[in-house]
Amino acid sequence: MNQDNLVYLDYAATTPVDPRVMQIMLPYFSESFGNPSSIHKFGQTAESALENARLTIAQTMDCLPEEIIFTSCGTESDNLALRGSAFLARKERGANHLLISPVEHHAISRTAEQLASIHGFELEYLPVDSFGRTSMEDVACCLRPDTAIVSVIYANNEIGTLNPISTIGQLCRSRGITFHTDAVQAAGYLTMNVNSLNTDLISIGAHKFYGPKGIGALYIRKGLTILPSQTGGGQEYGFRAGTQNIPYIVGMAEAFRLAQVEKEDRTSSLKPLRDHLIGSILEEIPDVQLTGHPEERLPNHASFIFKGVDGNALLMMLDMEGFACSSGSACKTGNPEPSDVLTSLGFTRDWALGSLRVTLGMYTTSSEIEGFLKVLPKVVSRLRAIS
């Protein structure tokens, strides 16, 4: 399949690996290939690379190196944060209550659901406003002495809305309750300074910020213990066993460093394009709504719902016109159901099935956006005509 003329507008799904990141990874496949746990020089070289990468991430987040552990992806970090905290909190202080927002990524919501249905935890969903935002006051109302963990997503993958992590974190800290945030989408654009975030556990995944797929990290605030899921050789301070994926770790660290160093520049070039996209679509196409907060949202993110449109068919037609986007309600098996996020925000099926997410990135040009803006209204009206 020829992808040459396709315009990629799905950066929230994944990003291409930055050539600078690619370069930095290469030596670790064949030359410096050792196992960091080995005593010999091969191991020492690998360990050195591992710890340098850890330090890079720690410096970027203004935390200690031993507070960063490496995982296989953002989902694994989410799983580890939630399960690891829940089981230990129940064991140590009988805490059995889980508090999450209703618009979390499935890596959090499905994990929490399993903790409830199989492991007997009590799962409660925080209130959100019509933009999917949870406020500190919302959390304050729901916090209980027996709350094991609170998890609120930093920036929503589906609708782009940003949550006030800092104030929620401060509240949880004052009540001695563990607070986690899924920062997978946020890590490429927003501050990741742990001191301003006031958060105990932070998940990231490299492939959202121009690093490779298959590598992530979890920040665990010093002094906090969580129960490891993956046990074995004691790597990663005992939190996550398994021989570390050195080339990918090195790549992730560099990608993360670059993202944080360049975030203002990346934001200032993307935001105007994205704002123009939103403005044009809302103006030109009838029966459309922007989902998520209009201002407090990721700078590259646009998400819409179109009344009376099948999101799946919309993506197919856009793909055939050369534009790659995604949707909260579409599914590769042609079995679109409105997403949990849109349903919990109260949108009716007729609207929620027609969701479209357009996310821009480093290689997006304004002519690509212009091209997209010419095509989308035609496609929407064609689809409405045949339904």
Place this chain on the structure above:
Amino acid sequence: MSGGVDSSVAAALLVERGYTVIGMMLRLWSEPDSERSNRCCTPDSMAMARRVASNLSIPFYVLDARQLFYNAVVESFIHDYTHNLTPNPCITCNRIVRWEFLLNHALSAGADFLATGHYARLTQNSQLSYQLLRGVDSGKDQSYVLHVLTQKQLNHALFPLGEYTKLEVRQMAHKYNLPVAERPDSQDLCFVGADGDYRQFLARHVPQARRPGEIVDLQGNILGRHDGLAFFTIGQRKGLHIPSPTPLYVLEKDFSRNAIIVGAHDQSGRDNFFVENVNWIAGEPPDSQFTALVKIRYKAHDIPGVISTINSNTIHVKLENPPSDITPGQAAVLYNGEVCLGGGIISNVTE
């Protein structure tokens, strides 16, 4: 694409011939809360279709037609059975789901044609009008279900398999290295699932179909009992459970008495019927009265007959030889040799 041999080979042929091919699969309705997926869209068949598309380097999309399929095909299936008709849902599916919904989406997405793995041929006559012909493999010919197509639809249709036999198609699947399952062709309805036939489906979804009654002969003698008229088709021999020296067949279903009338094969005598909702492939009938070969069900043999048009969508058919199984609700499809002229639904009405 269904993940089966026919649609996979059809796609491969078109790719070889230089068409820009896009694979599309329909997600259809299947019974909820059961392992019975619609045979056409099980996760396995979808994975298979995806693999074939990948092997052919063509894009692949799945279109959701569950609600439409349920409303148009399943509901009318249930409705027909409760209104004394024996439906052929494949015809409704072709008419509404494949050649309207799917065709519209394909054309809207920029395609010029919708191609399927049906065994049928398409030609244009000297006036450039489209003609639908039987497939060369008479055992696999599927022109019967395509009799509902109009000139407008045929203008956008491609049937790559019509020139080949089923055996040749299977050989081509090997030649193209297509990873398709050597699935035996199923005769059952796609939405009924692998573990039962339409009777189990009706029992599950149409409880009022279970209305026991009598089985009688032409003289009115009671020979036995039945579970419900819906579970029997005209011409059926099995399932009567009546000891008899000669084989007995369902001749008629008497809905007013809720009785099945059975008799010997040669006792069924009907040789004429009305056909409604007629579609003419050419756009109009050949004449107000003409002769044609008639198929009264998918697997029936041709019977010569005289066709008279009553109005724009009703005809009267008089057959040369009375068959034993004229069944209201089934399609009667007319042929002039290899050419499918069109057809419609056999009516309950007898005059």
